[in-house]
Amino acid sequence: MSDVLVSVDALEVHFPATGPLRKRGGAVRAVDGVSFDVLRGETLGLVGESGCGKSTTGLALLRLVDPTAGRVVFDSEDVTSLPAKRIRALRRRMAMIFQDPYASLNPRRPVGASIAEPLEIHDLHRGEARDRRVAELMELVGLNPDYRQRYPHEFSGGQRQRVGIARALAGEPDFIVCDEPIASLDVSIQAQIVNLMERLQDELGLTYLFIAHDLSAVQHISDRIAVMYLGRIVELADRAQLTEDPKHPYTRALVSAVPIPDPKRERRRERIILEGDLPSPMDPPSGCNFRTRCPDVFEPCDAVDPALQDVGHHQRAACHLYGVVGEEVGAASGDPGG
Amino acid sequence: MTEPAPGSAEPVLRVADLHVRFGGRRGVAHVVRGISYDVHAGETLAIVGESGSGKSVSTLSLLGLVPQPPAQVSGEVRFGGRNLLDSSEREWRRVRGNDLAMIFQDPMTSLNPVLTVGRQLTEGPELHLGLSEADARARAVDFLGRVGIPSPERRMDAYPHQLSGGMRQRVMIAIGLACDPQVLIADEPTTALDVTIQAQIVELISHLQDELGTAVIWITHDLGVVAGVADRVLVMYAGQFVEEATVDDLYADPRHPYTHGLLGSLPVLGVDRPDQLVAIAGLPPDPTDLPSGCAFHPRCPYQLDERCADEIPPLRDIGQGHATRTFYEVPDAAEETAS
Numbered sequence: 001m002s003d004v005l006v007s008v009d010a011l012e013v014h015f016p017a018t019g020p021l022r023k024r025g026g027a028v029r030a031v032d033g034v035s036f037d038v039l040r041g042e043t044l045g046l047v048g049e050s051g052c053g054k055s056t057t058g059l060a061l062l063r064l065v066d067p068t069a070g071r072v073v074f075d076s077e078d079v080t081s082l083p084a085k086r087i088r089a090l091r092r093r094m095a096m097i098f099q100d101p102y103a104s105l106n107p108r109r110p111v112g113a114s115i116a117e118p119l120e121i122h123d124l125h126r127g128e129a130r131d132r133r134v135a136e137l138m139e140l141v142g143l144n145p146d147y148r149q150r151y152p153h154e155f156s157g158g159q160r161q162r163v164g165i166a167r168a169l170a171g172e173p174d175f176i177v178c179d180e181p182i183a184s185l186d187v188s189i190q191a192q193i194v195n196l197m198e199r200l201q202d203e204l205g206l207t208y209l210f211i212a213h214d215l216s217a218v219q220h221i222s223d224r225i226a227v228m229y230l231g232r233i234v235e236l237a238d239r240a241q242l243t244e245d246p247k248h249p250y251t252r253a254l255v256s257a258v259p260i261p262d263p264k265r266e267r268r269r270e271r272i273i274l275e276g277d278l279p280s281p282m283d284p285p286s287g288c289n290f291r292t293r294c295p296d297v298f299e300p301c302d303a304v305d306p307a308l309q310d311v312g313h314h315q316r317a318a319c320h321l322y323g324v325v326g327e328e329v330g331a332a333s334g335d336p337g338g
Numbered sequence: 339m340t341e342p343a344p345g346s347a348e349p350v351l352r353v354a355d356l357h358v359r360f361g362g363r364r365g366v367a368h369v370v371r372g373i374s375y376d377v378h379a380g381e382t383l384a385i386v387g388e389s390g391s392g393k394s395v396s397t398l399s400l401l402g403l404v405p406q407p408p409a410q411v412s413g414e415v416r417f418g419g420r421n422l423l424d425s426s427e428r429e430w431r432r433v434r435g436n437d438l439a440m441i442f443q444d445p446m447t448s449l450n451p452v453l454t455v456g457r458q459l460t461e462g463p464e465l466h467l468g469l470s471e472a473d474a475r476a477r478a479v480d481f482l483g484r485v486g487i488p489s490p491e492r493r494m495d496a497y498p499h500q501l502s503g504g505m506r507q508r509v510m511i512a513i514g515l516a517c518d519p520q521v522l523i524a525d526e527p528t529t530a531l532d533v534t535i536q537a538q539i540v541e542l543i544s545h546l547q548d549e550l551g552t553a554v555i556w557i558t559h560d561l562g563v564v565a566g567v568a569d570r571v572l573v574m575y576a577g578q579f580v581e582e583a584t585v586d587d588l589y590a591d592p593r594h595p596y597t598h599g600l601l602g603s604l605p606v607l608g609v610d611r612p613d614q615l616v617a618i619a620g621l622p623p624d625p626t627d628l629p630s631g632c633a634f635h636p637r638c639p640y641q642l643d644e645r646c647a648d649e650i651p652p653l654r655d656i657g658q659g660h661a662t663r664t665f666y667e668v669p670d671a672a673e674e675t676a677s
Contacts, residue, residue, distance in 0.1 A: 188599065260607055261562045
């Protein structure tokens with residue numbers, strides 16, 4: 001049994017432009033060449049700002065969107081090339097928790113029926129055993145099983161997220177993609193859900209991909225963290241390493257911008273304020289796509305597309321400051337390493 | 339009025355015993371339950387609370403922006419020597435955007451999508467400062483430049499959808515400050531923004547505040563942002579202030595169990611917390627069905643006083659501008675480590 005549960009290799013998801021932009025051709029390069037492994041039993045945090053492609057990456061891992069190129073291998077099965085029928089069976093083992101459980105639960109179905117749906121689809125626990133399983137799942141996430149006939153609007157945000165988690169657990173998955181599971185919850189409720197997810201991981205031996213924009217929460221729950229910017233992973237490291245000694249200039253700016261609930265630390269901090277806004281993912285800058293906002297930009301940045309390179313301490317960064325490694329812009333594909 | 343104590347100037351804005359109620363089929367929601375505070379020139383006062391705590395409604399009512407009916411607003415908002423709550427709609431219009439201005443969370447819904455940035459930015463100066471069209475335009479261009487919008491002259495003719503989220507919030511800030519308000523109310527101004535853009539906007543507001551001497555009431559749920567911007571903090575729960583302190587005291591020595599719980603439940607960047615966060619149990623109360631006694635008592639881990647369920651504790655001054663609404667005090671941080 002390998003230590004790698006999910007392996008992602010050069011994943012690309014491009015959405016072709018529609019409407020008036022279609023004539024010009026081109027595509028939104030939401031995910032633009034992303035490679036990483038998720039180890040069995042770990043939580044890999046995937047952090048980045050809106051539009052960086054983190055959610056699309058999560059969807060592509062479960063093939064809820066079709067990748068344009070690249071491969072996703074889940075426990076030695078190639079998710080990207082499996083026929084639809086086999087994918088459905090595989091999704092029993094790969095589940096998803098969404099940001100807004102109000103939007104992801106059917107408002108006209110009692111929550112018990114929503115939780116039972118994966119059991120129906122995968123034909124698990126028939127008859128009374130199915131009801132018992134639903135009750136068990138509700139208890140597992142801290143919901144009263146007597147509420148199974150209630151509708152989503154009768155629950156608070158935190159409770160709805162518990163319903164979403166119970167449903168994700170129904171098929172006894174190995175791997176769960178958690179897409180901003182606490183972003184829409186109040187501060188005092190976020191900690192309840194984070195604690196629940198950690199307890200479930202210990203009890204059930206789950207592997208998480210935890211997608212979020214909030215680096216403080218990601219740091220708390222993750223073992224390793226990958227940082228995305230404009231469709232690429234710019235840095236990947238152990239959690240403490242990434243937040244204490246970030247190497248990529250974007251990660252540095254991100255870490256320095258996270259507000260810290262401690263006025264004394266806040267006053268001492270040196271913020272790296274990035275200039276400007278995120279470029280369009282339809283027309284990313286050549287070479288390093290962060291170079292238009294980077295405070296450390298220098299000569300090779302527009303000419304060589306930086307590859308993710310080892311910078312020590314199990315830390316990898318896609319930046320020329322640590323040696324110019326990558327493919328030259330305009331060069332034919334193949335032969336990486338300049 | 340009493341003479342101001344030496345060293346502390348008269349507040350620019352004084353809110354006294356403000357109540358907001360909404361009547362509905364499901365009963366009366368008492369959303370703001372008697373809050374009082376002063377705002378001094380140039381300071382940043384943060385009001386922190388979760389959704390439904392009443393923080394936004396309380397500040398909207400300072401500007402007469404809570405429609406009555408269905409709401410009933412009572413109490414006093416003393417500004418410029420009178421109670422604003424007695425104003426007619428005409429009088430409100432002279433105040434809003436002039437002496438008291440507001441910026442909102444989502445600039446896409448609060449900017450008018452069919453008017454140019456320039457049109458929206460010149461409206462205030464023309465109306466309130468009586469500037470000519472040309473002068474108002476010059477002032478607008480100046481403010482767009484000050485909020486860091488590149489080529490402001492050209493951006494005057496842009497529509498909101500042509501700008502990014504961060505740029506739209508900069509436009510909102512320019513509109514808010516264009517008439518030199520004495521108090522700027524910023525209602526979750528950075529919540530809709532990404533964290534690197536949030537850092538830009540926080541820095542911008544602080545910088546302009548220093549330059550113009552404006553007082554800012556900063557409304558947010560984010561205790562991280564508060565730590566960086568505020569001078570004083572008011573913590574709101576179920577329509578009341580449960581704790582008031584200087585920013586340093588609040589974080590170093592929180593005395594209300596709710597504040598204590600909020601700070602304990604936050605993951606903090608660069609700090610290794612115990613495996614489990616200390617979550618606050620339960621849910622915030624429904625404003626139409628508030629608990630008896632202390633509104634926080636059903637969630638409170640202490641409840642050491644038998645009065646908790648029966649009486650509303652008073653907001654009690656515990657020295658140096660620190661006040662807390664409890665019968666029971668969370669022990670002092672220093673004592674806790676000593677014992």
